[in-house]
Amino acid sequence: MRLIRKRFYPEEEIDISSDEIVYMDDDVLITKWLPIKKREDIKWGASCVYLKKGIKISKVFDYNDRLLYTYCDIIDTHIDNDKIVTEDLLVDVIVFPDGSYKIADIDELICLRKENKISEEIVLMALERLNFLLTDLYNGFELDKVEKYLKKGVD
Numbered sequence: 260m261r262l263i264r265k266r267f268y269p270e271e272e273i274d275i276s277s278d279e280i281v282y283m284d285d286d287v288l289i290t291k292w293l294p295i296k297k298r299e300d301i302k303w304g305a306s307c308v309y310l311k312k313g314i315k316i317s318k319v320f321d322y323n324d325r326l327l328y329t330y331c332d333i334i335d336t337h338i339d340n341d342k343i344v345t346e347d348l349l350v351d352v353i354v355f356p357d358g359s360y361k362i363a364d365i366d367e368l369i370c371l372r373k374e375n376k377i378s379e380e381i382v383l384m385a386l387e388r389l390n391f392l393l394t395d396l397y398n399g400f401e402l403d404k405v406e407k408y409l410k411k412g413v414d
Contacts, residue, residue: 261342262290267349267377268367278306286310288343301327308345310336313388315345329354333388335381348385352392360396362389 260283262275278292288308294301302324306317315332331352337344349368354360368385371377 263342263344265344265346267347267371267381270376281305304330308334308336310338312391313348313384314392326356328356331392333385333392335384348381348388350385350389352389352396354396362393 278290282289317330333348335346351363
Protein backbone atom coordinates (compact mmCIF):
# COMPACT_ATOMS: atom_id res chain seq x y z
CA MET A 260 0.00 0.00 0.00
CA ARG A 261 1.47 3.35 -1.03
CA LEU A 262 1.04 6.39 1.20
CA ILE A 263 0.83 9.82 -0.41
CA ARG A 264 0.78 13.19 1.38
CA LYS A 265 -0.73 15.97 -0.68
CA ARG A 266 -0.46 19.62 0.31
CA PHE A 267 -1.88 22.84 -1.07
CA TYR A 268 0.87 25.00 0.45
CA PRO A 269 3.46 24.47 -0.58
CA GLU A 270 1.80 22.70 -3.48
CA GLU A 271 3.30 19.23 -3.44
CA GLU A 272 2.59 15.53 -3.46
CA ILE A 273 5.07 13.35 -1.57
CA ASP A 274 5.27 9.57 -1.48
CA ILE A 275 5.66 8.70 2.21
CA SER A 276 5.50 4.94 1.70
CA SER A 277 8.64 4.69 3.84
CA ASP A 278 6.32 5.27 6.81
CA GLU A 279 5.58 2.00 8.56
CA ILE A 280 1.92 1.00 8.46
CA VAL A 281 1.42 -0.54 11.87
CA TYR A 282 -2.33 -1.09 11.79
CA MET A 283 -5.32 -0.34 9.59
CA ASP A 284 -9.03 -1.00 9.71
CA ASP A 285 -12.09 0.79 8.31
CA ASP A 286 -11.77 3.64 10.83
CA VAL A 287 -8.06 4.25 11.44
CA LEU A 288 -4.65 4.04 9.85
CA ILE A 289 -1.71 3.90 12.26
CA THR A 290 1.79 4.74 11.06
CA LYS A 291 5.20 5.15 12.60
CA TRP A 292 7.49 7.56 10.78
CA LEU A 293 10.68 9.55 10.61
CA PRO A 294 10.67 13.18 9.45
CA ILE A 295 10.86 13.57 5.66
CA LYS A 296 13.82 15.92 6.14
CA LYS A 297 16.24 15.37 9.03
CA ARG A 298 15.46 17.69 11.93
CA GLU A 299 17.36 18.53 15.07
CA ASP A 300 14.22 18.68 17.23
CA ILE A 301 12.19 15.70 15.98
CA LYS A 302 13.45 12.13 15.98
CA TRP A 303 10.24 10.27 15.09
CA GLY A 304 6.48 10.17 15.38
CA ALA A 305 3.41 7.98 15.29
CA SER A 306 0.17 9.02 13.64
CA CYS A 307 -3.43 7.95 13.89
CA VAL A 308 -5.44 8.90 10.81
CA TYR A 309 -9.16 8.85 11.49
CA LEU A 310 -10.20 7.94 7.96
CA LYS A 311 -13.86 8.94 8.25
CA LYS A 312 -13.45 12.01 10.47
CA GLY A 313 -10.78 13.78 8.44
CA ILE A 314 -8.34 14.17 11.31
CA LYS A 315 -4.78 12.94 11.75
CA ILE A 316 -3.38 12.96 15.28
CA SER A 317 0.39 12.64 15.49
CA LYS A 318 2.51 12.19 18.57
CA VAL A 319 5.87 13.83 17.89
CA PHE A 320 8.96 12.78 19.87
CA ASP A 321 12.44 14.22 20.42
CA TYR A 322 15.78 12.40 20.45
CA ASN A 323 15.22 11.36 24.08
CA ASP A 324 11.86 9.82 23.11
CA ARG A 325 9.99 12.52 25.03
CA LEU A 326 6.70 13.79 23.67
CA LEU A 327 7.23 17.25 22.18
CA TYR A 328 3.61 17.84 21.20
CA THR A 329 0.55 16.29 19.63
CA TYR A 330 -0.10 17.63 16.15
CA CYS A 331 -3.66 17.45 14.85
CA ASP A 332 -3.97 17.87 11.09
CA ILE A 333 -7.26 18.57 9.40
CA ILE A 334 -7.23 16.35 6.31
CA ASP A 335 -9.24 14.69 3.59
CA THR A 336 -8.44 11.07 2.78
CA HIS A 337 -8.87 9.19 -0.49
CA ILE A 338 -8.30 5.45 -0.68
CA ASP A 339 -7.67 3.72 -3.98
CA ASN A 340 -6.81 0.07 -4.46
CA ASP A 341 -3.09 0.54 -4.04
CA LYS A 342 -2.71 3.90 -2.30
CA ILE A 343 -3.96 6.13 0.47
CA VAL A 344 -3.81 9.87 -0.18
CA THR A 345 -4.06 12.24 2.78
CA GLU A 346 -4.70 15.77 1.63
CA ASP A 347 -3.68 18.44 4.12
CA LEU A 348 -6.50 20.98 4.50
CA LEU A 349 -4.05 23.49 6.01
CA VAL A 350 -5.57 24.13 9.44
CA ASP A 351 -3.81 22.45 12.36
CA VAL A 352 -4.19 22.22 16.12
CA ILE A 353 -1.02 21.74 18.14
CA VAL A 354 -1.51 20.41 21.67
CA PHE A 355 1.41 20.72 24.09
CA PRO A 356 2.13 18.29 26.95
CA ASP A 357 0.79 20.80 29.50
CA GLY A 358 -2.61 20.74 27.75
CA SER A 359 -2.31 24.17 26.13
CA TYR A 360 -2.84 24.36 22.41
CA LYS A 361 -2.77 26.67 19.44
CA ILE A 362 -4.56 26.71 16.12
CA ALA A 363 -2.22 27.19 13.17
CA ASP A 364 -2.38 28.11 9.50
CA ILE A 365 -5.87 29.57 9.20
CA ASP A 366 -4.14 32.48 7.47
CA GLU A 367 -2.86 30.11 4.76
CA LEU A 368 -6.37 28.78 4.22
CA ILE A 369 -7.70 32.33 3.79
CA CYS A 370 -4.86 33.39 1.50
CA LEU A 371 -5.23 30.40 -0.81
CA ARG A 372 -8.99 30.93 -1.03
CA LYS A 373 -8.55 34.62 -1.86
CA GLU A 374 -6.11 33.62 -4.62
CA ASN A 375 -8.64 31.04 -5.91
CA LYS A 376 -6.11 28.24 -5.39
CA ILE A 377 -8.61 26.26 -3.32
CA SER A 378 -12.37 26.03 -3.54
CA GLU A 379 -14.97 27.30 -1.11
CA GLU A 380 -15.94 23.65 -0.61
CA ILE A 381 -12.44 22.84 0.70
CA VAL A 382 -12.49 25.84 3.04
CA LEU A 383 -15.85 24.81 4.44
CA MET A 384 -14.71 21.19 4.84
CA ALA A 385 -11.58 22.33 6.71
CA LEU A 386 -13.55 24.61 9.03
CA GLU A 387 -16.23 21.98 9.68
CA ARG A 388 -13.57 19.40 10.62
CA LEU A 389 -11.72 21.95 12.75
CA ASN A 390 -14.97 22.68 14.58
CA PHE A 391 -15.52 18.95 15.11
CA LEU A 392 -12.01 18.53 16.57
CA LEU A 393 -12.25 21.61 18.80
CA THR A 394 -15.69 20.55 20.04
CA ASP A 395 -14.24 17.17 20.98
CA LEU A 396 -11.34 18.86 22.79
CA TYR A 397 -13.68 21.29 24.61
CA ASN A 398 -15.91 18.38 25.65
CA GLY A 399 -13.04 16.54 27.25
CA PHE A 400 -11.82 14.31 24.43
CA GLU A 401 -8.54 13.08 25.77
CA LEU A 402 -5.85 12.83 23.16
CA ASP A 403 -4.43 9.99 25.22
CA LYS A 404 -7.40 7.90 24.06
CA VAL A 405 -5.57 7.53 20.78
CA GLU A 406 -2.79 5.78 22.69
CA LYS A 407 -4.60 2.45 22.28
CA TYR A 408 -3.96 2.88 18.58
CA LEU A 409 -0.64 4.69 18.72
CA LYS A 410 0.91 2.12 21.05
CA LYS A 411 0.71 -0.22 18.10
CA GLY A 412 3.07 2.23 16.39
CA VAL A 413 5.54 2.77 19.21
CA ASP A 414 5.98 -0.70 20.69
